[in-house]
Amino acid sequence: MDLLQQLTxxxxxxxxxxxxxxxxxxxxxxxxxATGIINFAxxxxxxxxxxxxxxxxxxxxxxAVPAMLLAVMTATALGAAFERLTIRPLKRPTPLSLVIxxxxxxxFIRGISMLIWGKDTHSLPPFSGSEPLTLAGATxxxxxxxxxxxxxxxxxxxxxxxxxxxxxxxxRACSFNRTxxxxxxxxxxxxxxLSFAISSAMGAMAGIIIAPLTMTSYxxxxxxxxxxxxxxxxxxxxxxxGTVLGGLLLGLLESFGAGLIxxxxxxxxxxxxxxxxxxxxxxxxxxxxxxxxx
Amino acid sequence: xxxDYLLFVLFTLVVLAxxxxxxxxxxxxxLVFMGINTMLAVALNLLLGFAGQISLGHASFFGLGAxxxxxxxxxxxxxxxxxxxxxxxxxxxLAFGLGFPILKLKGHYLAMATLGFGIIVYIxxxxxxxxxxxxxxxxxxxxxxxxxxxxxxxxxxxxxxxSFALVTMLLSINLAHSRIGxxxxxxxxxxxxxxxxxxxxxxxxxxxxxxxxxxxxxAGSLYAHTMSFISPASFGFNFSVELVTMxxxxxxxxxxxxxxxxxxxxxxxxxxxxxxxxxxxxxGLLLIVMTMYMPKGLAGxxxxxxxxxxxxxxxxxxxxQG
Amino acid sequence: xxxVEGITQIFGGLTALEDVSFQVEKGKITGVIGPNxxxxxTLFNIITGLYTQSRGKVFLEGTEISGFPPERLAPRGLVRTxxxxxxxxxxxxxENVLVGLHTRSRCGIFSCAFKLPWQLSEExxxxxxxxxxLEFCGIGELADLEAGALPFGKCRSVxxxxxxxxxxxxxxxxxxxxxLNSRETADLEVLIRKIRETGVTxxxxxxxxxxxxxxxxxxxxxxxxxxxxxxxxxxxQENPAVIKAYLGEG
Numbered sequence: 001m002d003l004l005q006q007l008t009x010x011x012x013x014x015x016x017x018x019x020x021x022x023x024x025x026x027x028x029x030x031x032x033x034a035t036g037i038i039n040f041a042x043x044x045x046x047x048x049x050x051x052x053x054x055x056x057x058x059x060x061x062x063x064a065v066p067a068m069l070l071a072v073m074t075a076t077a078l079g080a081a082f083e084r085l086t087i088r089p090l091k092r093p094t095p096l097s098l099v100i101x102x103x104x105x106x107x108f109i110r111g112i113s114m115l116i117w118g119k120d121t122h123s124l125p126p127f128s129g130s131e132p133l134t135l136a137g138a139t140x141x142x143x144x145x146x147x148x149x150x151x152x153x154x155x156x157x158x159x160x161x162x163x164x165x166x167x168x169x170x171x172r173a174c175s176f177n178r179t180x181x182x183x184x185x186x187x188x189x190x191x192x193x194l195s196f197a198i199s200s201a202m203g204a205m206a207g208i209i210i211a212p213l214t215m216t217s218y219x220x221x222x223x224x225x226x227x228x229x230x231x232x233x234x235x236x237x238x239x240x241x242g243t244v245l246g247g248l249l250l251g252l253l254e255s256f257g258a259g260l261i262x263x264x265x266x267x268x269x270x271x272x273x274x275x276x277x278x279x280x281x282x283x284x285x286x287x288x289x290x291x292x293x294x
Numbered sequence: 295x296x297x298d299y300l301l302f303v304l305f306t307l308v309v310l311a312x313x314x315x316x317x318x319x320x321x322x323x324x325l326v327f328m329g330i331n332t333m334l335a336v337a338l339n340l341l342l343g344f345a346g347q348i349s350l351g352h353a354s355f356f357g358l359g360a361x362x363x364x365x366x367x368x369x370x371x372x373x374x375x376x377x378x379x380x381x382x383x384x385x386x387x388l389a390f391g392l393g394f395p396i397l398k399l400k401g402h403y404l405a406m407a408t409l410g411f412g413i414i415v416y417i418x419x420x421x422x423x424x425x426x427x428x429x430x431x432x433x434x435x436x437x438x439x440x441x442x443x444x445x446x447x448x449x450x451x452x453x454x455x456x457s458f459a460l461v462t463m464l465l466s467i468n469l470a471h472s473r474i475g476x477x478x479x480x481x482x483x484x485x486x487x488x489x490x491x492x493x494x495x496x497x498x499x500x501x502x503x504x505x506x507x508x509x510x511x512x513a514g515s516l517y518a519h520t521m522s523f524i525s526p527a528s529f530g531f532n533f534s535v536e537l538v539t540m541x542x543x544x545x546x547x548x549x550x551x552x553x554x555x556x557x558x559x560x561x562x563x564x565x566x567x568x569x570x571x572x573x574x575x576x577x578g579l580l581l582i583v584m585t586m587y588m589p590k591g592l593a594g595x596x597x598x599x600x601x602x603x604x605x606x607x608x609x610x611x612x613x614x615q616g
Numbered sequence: 617x618x619x620v621e622g623i624t625q626i627f628g629g630l631t632a633l634e635d636v637s638f639q640v641e642k643g644k645i646t647g648v649i650g651p652n653x654x655x656x657x658t659l660f661n662i663i664t665g666l667y668t669q670s671r672g673k674v675f676l677e678g679t680e681i682s683g684f685p686p687e688r689l690a691p692r693g694l695v696r697t698x699x700x701x702x703x704x705x706x707x708x709x710x711e712n713v714l715v716g717l718h719t720r721s722r723c724g725i726f727s728c729a730f731k732l733p734w735q736l737s738e739e740x741x742x743x744x745x746x747x748x749x750l751e752f753c754g755i756g757e758l759a760d761l762e763a764g765a766l767p768f769g770k771c772r773s774v775x776x777x778x779x780x781x782x783x784x785x786x787x788x789x790x791x792x793x794x795x796l797n798s799r800e801t802a803d804l805e806v807l808i809r810k811i812r813e814t815g816v817t818x819x820x821x822x823x824x825x826x827x828x829x830x831x832x833x834x835x836x837x838x839x840x841x842x843x844x845x846x847x848x849x850x851x852x853q854e855n856p857a858v859i860k861a862y863l864g865e866g
Contacts, residue, residue: 038402086582095401096348100542100585103535108578264421271410278407279395465729472728473721480704480715487702491782492690492719501725
C-alpha cells in the first residue's frame with residue numbers, strides 16, 4: 001500500500017471515530033447547556049448502548065433492530081432515572097458535589113454492568129456484512145458508512161428538535177437564562193430531566209454504532225466519555241456545530257498520530273489537546289470569547 | 295483547636311500501640327497501606343477540603359514520586375533517602391509550574407484538566423518501557439535503611455510509614471489553624487471576598503497544590519521502597535477517584551476525617567473479599583449517598599452525633615428543673 | 617485621597633458607565649447615590665479591581681491603581697464590603713476577622729506548618745487585634761459562633777470588623793444598610809461615624825436617603841451611567857436635575 005492510500009485509510013478511520021466522539025460530545029453539551037453540569041457518567045451510557053445491544057441480541061436473541069431500539073430506550077430510561085434519583089434531590093448543588101455525584105454514578109453503573117455481564121469483551125455483528133469496500137484506494141468497512149449516516153441523521157434530528165419543536169426551544173431558553181425561562185412558565189426541572197434523557201440516548205446510539213468495530217466491554221465508557229468531552233471542549237461546549245467539528249478533528253488527529261507517530265501515545269493526544277485548549281482558549285476553538293461576569 | 299491536638303495525641307498512642315493487638319501478619323500489611331492512604335488523603339484534603347479545588351489526577355503525583363524514587367535508586371543506585379528528596383522536589387516543582395495554568399480553571403473544567411493530566415502521566419508510565427519497565431512494572435526497588443535498621447518487614451514498615459503519616463497529619467493540623475489555613479478556607483467560601491481582604495488567592499492555591507503534590511510524592515516514594523515493586527496500574531484514574539472518595543467520605547476539611555476515609559477504603563476491599571468485585575459498586579454508592587445525605591462526611595456525622603448527644607444531658611437537667 | 621478620571625465601562629454593547637470623574641476627600645464620608653441601574657456597583661467593582669474598565673483611570677493618593685487586582689489594593693489600604701455580604705460562612709466570626717489581618721501578618725506555609733516560635737507570637741498578636749475589632753463593632757460576644765449561622769444584621773457588623781482589620785485608609789461600603797431594620801440602621805450610622813473618627817475615609821453606595829443625607833459630607837449622584845451632580849447633601853437635595861432623575865420626567 002502506498003503512502004497516499006495509507007493516509008486515506010487513516011482519514012476514514014479518523015473520521016468515523018471522530019463522528020462517535022462528536023455524538024458523545026453533543027451529549028455533554030446538551031446537559032451542560034441545560035444545567036451547567038458536566039456529566040461524568042456520560043461515557044457509561046455509551047457503554048450501556050453497546051452492552052445492552054449485545055445483551056438483547058446475543059443473550060435474549062432478539063433480531064438486531066429491535067435489540068438496538070430496546071437498548072437505546074433502556075439507556076434513555078436509565079439516564080432519566082439517574083437525574084431523577086441523584087441530581088434533582090440535591091439541596092444545595094455545587095460544582096464540586098455535582099462532579100462527585102456524577103463520578104459516583106459512573107462508577108456505580110460500571111460496577112453493576114460488570115456484575116451482570118462480567119469482565120469479558122463482547123463483539124457485535126456489523127449492521128450489514130463485513131465485506132470491505134474500496135474507496136479512493138483505501139478499504140472501508142460498511143460499518144464506517146453506517147456510522148457516518150447515523151451520526152448525520154442524529155445531528156440533523158438534534159438540530160430539528162432544538163430549533164423547531166416547543167420542547168427544544170424551551171430547552172434553549174433554559175440554557176440562556178434559567179430564571180427567565182421559569183418565569184415565562186417553562187418547567188425547568190422537566191427540561192433538566194429531558195436533557196439527561198436525550199444525551200443518554202445519543203450516548204447509547206454512539207455506543208451501538210461503534211461496538212461492531214471496536215468490540216465492547218463494561219469499561220469502554222471511561223475513555224469514550226472523556227474523548228467525547230474533549231470534542232465538546234474543542235467545540236466550546238455551546239455550539240453544536242463546533243462540537244461536531246471538534247469530534248472530527250480529534251478523531252483525525254488521533255488516527256494520524258497513532259499511524260504516523262506512535263500508537264502507544266494515541267490516547268494521550270486527546271488529553272494533551274484538552275489541556276492546551278483549557279489553558280489557552282477555554283472558550284473552545286470555534287466560538288467567540290465571552291466575558292465572565294462576577 | 296485544643297481538641298484537635300488532644301485528639302492527635304490520643305490517635306498517636308493508638309497508632310503506636312496498634313501492632314500489639316494484631317500480632318503481625320496479614321492485617322499489619324493492611325495497616326501499612328492504610329498509613330500511605332492516610333498521607334495521600336490528608337494531602338488531597340488540603341487542596342480539596344480547605345482550598346475547595348478538586349483534583350482528579352492526584353494518583354499521578356503519587357506515581358511520579360514512586361517512579362522517580364524507584365528508578366533513581368534501582369537503575370542508578372542512588373541512596374533511597376536521597377531519591378525520596380529528589381522525588382519530592384521534582385514533583386513539587388512540576389506541580390508548582392502546572393498549578394498556574396490549571397488552577398485558573400474552576401469547577402468542572404478543573405476536574406477535567408486534572409483528570410487529563412493524570413491520564414497523560416499514566417500513559418507515559420506505560421509507554422516509557424526502557425525507564426519504567428512499562429505495564430509489567432519496576433521491581434527490585436531497595437528498602438530504606440536508617441542506621442542499622444533495614445525497613446524490610448511489615449512491623450518495621452508499619453512504624454516507618456505511620457511516623458510519616460502522623461507527621462503529615464500534625465503539620466496539616468498546624469496549617470489548618472494558621473493564617474494560611476484560614477486564607478484557604480476563605481478562598482473556598484468566597485474567593486472574591488478573600489481577595490478583597492488581600493489574600494493572593496491564585497498564588498496560595500498554586501502553593502497548596504504543590505504542597506499537596508509533594509506530600510503525595512513522598513507517599514509514593516515510601517510506597518515504592520516498602521513494596522519493592524511498582525506498576526502503572528496502581529497510579530491510574532481509578533486510584534485518583536479512590537483518593538477523592540476517601541476525602542469526601544471522611545469529610546472535607548477534616549484531617550481526622552481523611553484518616554477515617556482512608557481507613558474505610560483500605561478495609562473495604564478486605565471486608566468485601568467474600569463478594570469480590572462488589573467494591574466498585576459500593577464506592578459508587580458511597581460517593582453518591584455521602585454527597586447527597588452527609589456532605590460533611592464521617593467526621594461531620596460524628597460531630598453532629600456528638601452535639602446531639604451532649605445537649606441531651608442539658609435537656610435532661612432542664613427537664614428536671616422544670 | 618481617591619480620584620476617578622473618565623471611567624467608562626462597556627459590557628458587550630451596553631454602556632454601563634460613561635466618562636465618570638470625581639474625587640473623594642480624605643477623612644470624609646462620601647456617598648454615591650443614584651436610581652437602580654445607575655452604575656454604582658459597577659463603579660465600585662472597577663475601583664476595587666473586580667472589573668477592568670474599558671477606559672479611564674483610578675488614583676489612590678496620587679498613585680495610579682487602575683487595573684490592580686483586589687489583593688494588591690488591600691495592602692495599599694483600599695478595602696470594600698459587599699451588598700450581598702460575602703461572609704466566610706463556614707468559619708467562626710473570629711476567624712473571619714483574622715482573615716482580614718492576612719496582609720498584616722507574614723508567616724508562610726512552612727512556618728505555619730511547623731509552628732515556629734515567631735508564628736506563635738504572631739498568631740497571639742493577631743487574635744488580640746481581631747478581638748479589638750470585634751469589640752469596636754460591638755460583637756465581641758459572637759467571636760466563636762459560626763458566621764454562616766448569624767442573622768443578617770450581625771453579618772453586616774462582622775463584615776465591617778473584617779474590613780477594618782485590614783487597616784484600611786479608605787473603606788468602600790456597598791449598600792451597608794440594605795436588609796437592615798431601623799434599629800440596626802441607626803447602629804450602623806453610629807458605627808460609620810466611629811470609623812471616620814479613626815481617620816478612615818468612607819465611601820458608600822446607598823439607597824437609604826435618610827442615612828445618606830445624615831452622615832455624608834459629600835455626595836456624588838449617578839444616573840444612567842453618567843455623573844449627574846455632586847456636592848453637599850443640602851446642594852444635592854435642592855438640585856433640580858437630581859429631583860427630576862429620582863421622581864421621573866412627569
